[in-house]
Amino acid sequence: MAKVNVRKNFQQARWNEPMIYELSTPGLRGIIPPAVEDEIESRVGDVAAKLPESLKRKTAPGLPEVAQKQVLQHYIHLSQETMGANLTNDISEGTCTMKYNPRLCETLIGNPGFADIHPDQDEDTVQGMLKIYYDFEKVVKEVSGLDKFSLQPGGGNHAVYTAASVIRAYHEANGELEQRNEIITTIFSHPCDAACPATAGFKVITIWPDQNGMPDYEAIKAAANEHTAAIFMTNPEDIGIYNVHADKIVEAIHAVGGLCFYDQANANAFLGVARAKEAGFDMCHFNVHKTFGTPHGGEGPACGAFGVRKELAKFLPVPTVEYDGEKYYLDYDKPESIGKVRQYIGQSAVVLKAYTWSMMMGADGLRECAEISVLNNNYMLHLMEQIPGVSHAFQGNGIVRQEQIRYSFEELKEKYDIGSDDMNCRMGDYGIPWFWSSHHPWVIPEPMTLEPCESYTKEDIEEYAKVVEIVAGEAAENPGLLKNAPYHTGMHRRIQEEDLDNPEKWAVTWKAYKRKHGVK
Amino acid sequence: MSRKQFVHPYIPNSEPAVKKQMLEAIGMESVEEIYKGIPEHLRFKGTMELPEPIVSEYRCQRHVEGLLAKNKNAKENICFLGGGTWNHYVPSVVDTIMERDEFLTCYVGEAYTDHGKFQALFESSSMLADLTGFEACNTPTYDWANAIAIACRMAERMTGRKEILVAGNMDPDRLLVVRNYCKPEMTVTKVGYNKETGCMDLEDLRRKLSADTASVYFENPIYVGALEVNAAEICRLAHEAGATAMVGVDPTSLGILEAPAVYGADYAVGDLQPLGLHMSYGAGLGGFICTKDEKEFLGEYPSLLFGVCKTQQDGEYGFGEVYYERTSYASREKGKDFIGTTTALHGIAAAVYMALMGPQGFQELGEGILKRVAYVKEELVKIPGISLPVTGCSYCDFMVDFNKTGKTVKEINRALLEYDIIGGKDMSREFPEYGQSALYSVTEVHTKEDLQALFGALKAICV
Structure with missing residues (x-):
């Protein structure tokens, strides 16, 4: 059996890396663009000099001037100060499904048959890529049971926004948009389930949980009326409790003429187990970069696969990818479409990687992902329950948790004034990436949301729990140690954090920083 | 193929002995006991209809490479598309960092x-x-x-x-x-x-x-x-x-x-x-x-x-x-x-x-593109039937008018493929007022020979 290894002497790279500007020496450069051939040069002369005066750049941009090795070195250093999921025990980022991202997929996106194709090429010249789109759509159709997908949205939030746009188009087509101006969501659903409908012009009604942590069914029924455009809900919500009323909620919303959108950001544990269709939803989305094995890129690139029942397919963004029995083609013929949410047909690198991953998994493999994820999570809970000072949301309600759990350090906060941020900073000293606490508002005090998806070994789970135990023990013995952590990561504890909210002090660029902080 | 025959390399805890230990620790017989939290009528009873998995990474690579080989690409062809995505050189240093x-x-x-x-x-x-x-x-x-x-x-x-x-x-x-x-x-x-x-x-x-x-x-x-x-x-x-x-x-x-x-x-x-x-x-x-x-x-x-x-x-x-x-x-x-x-x-x-390019790099890149574009424009109008519908200076992208060739952009682009050239974007749908015109794009990746190949092909196709 593999050994459980807590990294007690961990040290992340800390290069004290200067800003790239501080590496600058006038006259240096990292790369030389190809020169224009003499024949062209002699024919056209200095074209830039002939530009209209108003369009000519007068002062060169203040970019750094750095030789190639030093640029490479600088960004390798910065990468080493970053904890990617492929190199760490990233059970940390609950709700984010930090699974292994196969290297094969990165090899494939470098293939000239992908890297060097232009999105405006004629359909005949990109049949391979269109087939990949078409076949990946089949995968998400099977996983959800829904009829038609758009792979255009560039992330989960973007898919949720697309849902809000489709709902708006649907009610507009029915002449009811003015009346149906409310969208219901739940507090444990992702903030985008509130923010996206609001951006699309809807009033948002937020439902709080019942005593078991599920969205309050009676409250939803009471909120549903002739003004309801739709409900946006996650299931399970971010605390890992499966909502047993899902279909009843759908019925209640349908009964008043509203639509039902299922945010499936947390789909990983339900592949082949439970689907949007069986619960009666009209729409759903998958975070392809979470559930289907593609890397998160430090917040993108990503893809939000957005699916609908066939009655709503006419509102999807254009174009969709279709097949006429001989060739694949792009269908722009959708007069009732919401238009577009992104240029071209979506984040094709993510689609290519997700397609590849899905082909390696097959139906059985997807199901295995789901089963091992829930098993891992319950094993993790079993270990975490034994740690003093750690509790979890709606503990003791008798409901078996699914793919993730929101833990709480409430007791540590009360006893030692040690909260989520302190725990997080100190756990970094053991090589653990920053854990996901919770979106705001923190309904569960001092939260930590963990999702040990299928990529992690039993020993990874044990290591993680052990680190929590060690750090929770440190909190009891020496809270000051946590208050000043981290000591072994790329950055020390922030001070004067209020500067980040102060227009006189904040700086989101080097130029602004120099001006505001008197740097020469 | 039964999934019981192998442990998937991406799912380590599916190893039967490990799985059993974990189930024992949580006092369960099977994962089904966890899924009991989902009401029976909400469970999916069928089987997802997906292709048999390609469990060998090598075979999967071959499969996807086979699909990608069906795409015509800008390495084996000279591509003149731009207008929102451009064919620029990507320095190896950038790829190296992107792959970290x-x-x-x-x-x-x-x-x-x-x-x-x-x-x-x-x-x-x-x-x-x-x-x-x-x-x-x-x-x-x-x-x-x-x-x-x-x-x-x-x-x-x-x-x-x-x-x-x-x-x-x-x-x-x-x-x-x-x-x-x-x-x-x-x-x-x-x-x-x-x-x-x-x-x-x-x-x-x-x-x-x-x-x-x-x-x-x-x-x-x-x-x-x-x-x-x-x-x-x-x-x-x-x-x-x-x-x-x-x-x-x-x-x-x-x-x-x-x-x-x-x-x-x-x-x-x-x-x-x-x-x-x-x-x-x-x-x-x-x-x-x-x-x-x-x-x-x-x-x-x-x-x-x-x-x-x-x-x-x-x-x-x-x-x-x-x-x-x-x-x-x-x-x-x-x-x-x-x-x-x-x-x-x-x-x-x-x-x-941007760090690699610095101010000099951007200046030289820009000047070079302006020159190549100016050169291409000068040469294209020498081809009978081809004109430039938009006057003035261009950076990367410029319109080419094919109306007087009697051919559609679609026809010309199809013919250009025979010369291993991916022609400009057909603008007749987006900007019908320009008729059969195409949006061409020239960047620093285009050599004089690439450009001359375009002139030669267009002469052969349009005249």
């Missing part, structure tokens, strides 16, 4: 464990701001279109005005994104343009500017392949009407073209793709929005903004989120629009690219 698992597979970690990610994105914003002449820039948006759309709503909130005027010569696909995003808060009205110069019709702009105008959006370089010679005047007219001015730029042009902040723009938006991202069938996109560093601007960004903060270690650059309360992460529906996972990694790629 540290950046590639990280996510929403704080600066304590992801210090490098914060610094790289801070530097990216800083260098984009250098190019555009501003002091603020966000972390990336989905794409250029999304950047315009967001900036429109920022302008609406800042001015309290409800109309956006957009140049009628902008990319229609970008406009579709903007229209959807601005609903229902704003109306989007097109301003006319001069078909010969490609530039905005200033008289029409004057007519349409009003007390309702939140912002005027134009592109420079213009989508139809010209430079907006009236950029400063458009900004001045917008300001005169109490509106803001927004320009969409190709960031690679800003080594030679004036910085938008200098000619009076309040917002400069554009795409990161030309800054070191492969074309990848449109996967290289990522947008940016640059503004002044003033609270009335910065306070309206929905995006994450990374800023410098002091730490306990004197002299260390710490990082954190600037004015986080703005965001929907902090304030749900009360935040500015919405924020989520976008294209952060592309921001890092752009940082590496």
Whole structure:
């Protein structure tokens, strides 16, 4: 059996890396663009000099001037100060499904048959890529049971926004948009389930949980009326409790003429187990970069696969990818479409990687992902329950948790004034990436949301729990140690954090920083 | 094939003995006991109809490579497509950094464990701001279109005005994104343009500017392949009407073209793709929005903004989120629009690219492109039947008129494939007023021989 290894002497790279500007020496450069051939040069002369005066750049941009090795070195250093999921025990980022991202997929996106194709090429010249789109759509159709997908949205939030746009188009087509101006969501659903409908012009009604942590069914029924455009809900919500009323909620919303959108950001544990269709939803989305094995890129690139029942397919963004029995083609013929949410047909690198991953998994493999994820999570809970000072949301309600759990350090906060941020900073000293606490508002005090998806070994789970135990023990013995952590990561504890909210002090660029902080 | 026959390399705890130990520890017989939390009638009883898995990584690679081989690519063909995704050289250093698992597979970690990610994105914003002449820039948006759309709503909130005027010569696909995003808060009205110069019709702009105008959006370089010679005047007219001015730029042009902040723009938006991202069938996109560093601007960004903060270690650059309360992460529906996972990694790629290029690189890149384009234009008009429908200087993209050849762009492009050339974008659907015209794009990757191959092929096809 593999050994459980807590990294007690961990040290992340800390290069004290200067800003790239501080590496600058006038006259240096990292790369030389190809020169224009003499024949062209002699024919056209200095074209830039002939530009209209108003369009000519007068002062060169203040970019750094750095030789190639030093640029490479600088960004390798910065990468080493970053904890990617492929190199760490990233059970940390609950709700984010930090699974292994196969290297094969990165090899494939470098293939000239992908890297060097232009999105405006004629359909005949990109049949391979269109087939990949078409076949990946089949995968998400099977996983959800829904009829038609758009792979255009560039992330989960973007898919949720697309849902809000489709709902708006649907009610507009029915002449009811003015009346149906409310969208219901739940507090444990992702903030985008509130923010996206609001951006699309809807009033948002937020439902709080019942005593078991599920969205309050009676409250939803009471909120549903002739003004309801739709409900946006996650299931399970971010605390890992499966909502047993899902279909009843759908019925209640349908009964008043509203639509039902299922945010499936947390789909990983339900592949082949439970689907949007069986619960009666009209729409759903998958975070392809979470559930289907593609890397998160430090917040993108990503893809939000957005699916609908066939009655709503006419509102999807254009174009969709279709097949006429001989060739694949792009269908722009959708007069009732919401238009577009992104240029071209979506984040094709993510689609290519997700397609590849899905082909390696097959139906059985997807199901295995789901089963091992829930098993891992319950094993993790079993270990975490034994740690003093750690509790979890709606503990003791008798409901078996699914793919993730929101833990709480409430007791540590009360006893030692040690909260989520302190725990997080100190756990970094053991090589653990920053854990996901919770979106705001923190309904569960001092939260930590963990999702040990299928990529992690039993020993990874044990290591993680052990680190929590060690750090929770440190909190009891020496809270000051946590208050000043981290000591072994790329950055020390922030001070004067209020500067980040102060227009006189904040700086989101080097130029602004120099001006505001008197740097020469 | 039964899944019991192997342990999937990506699912270690599916090993039967390990699985059994874990089940025993939690006092369960099978995983089904966990799924009992899902009511029976909500369970999926069928089997997903998916192809048999290709469990060997090698076989899977062969399978996908086989599909990709069906695509014609710009390595084996000479590609003249641009207009939103461009065929620029991607330095190997950029690819090396993009492939680092540290950046590639990280996510929403704080600066304590992801210090490098914060610094790289801070530097990216800083260098984009250098190019555009501003002091603020966000972390990336989905794409250029999304950047315009967001900036429109920022302008609406800042001015309290409800109309956006957009140049009628902008990319229609970008406009579709903007229209959807601005609903229902704003109306989007097109301003006319001069078909010969490609530039905005200033008289029409004057007519349409009003007390309702939140912002005027134009592109420079213009989508139809010209430079907006009236950029400063458009900004001045917008300001005169109490509106803001927004320009969409190709960031690679800003080594030679004036910085938008200098000619009076309040917002400069554009795409990161030309800054070191492969074309990848449109996967290289990522947008940016640059503004002044003033609270009335910065306070309206929905995006994450990374800023410098002091730490306990004197002299260390710490990082954190600037004015986080703005965001929907902090304030749900009360935040500015919405924020989520976008294209952060592309921001890092752009940082590496801009650092490599420096001011000299951008200047030489720009000058070289202007020259190649000027040369191509001169040569193309020598071919009978071919003309240039838009006058003036072009950067990368320019229109070619094939109306007098008697052939459609579609026919010409099909014929060009026989010469291993991927022709320009057929504009007859988006801009029917130009008839059978195509949008060609020439960058630093095109050699004299590439260009001459195009002339030779077009002569053979059109004459």
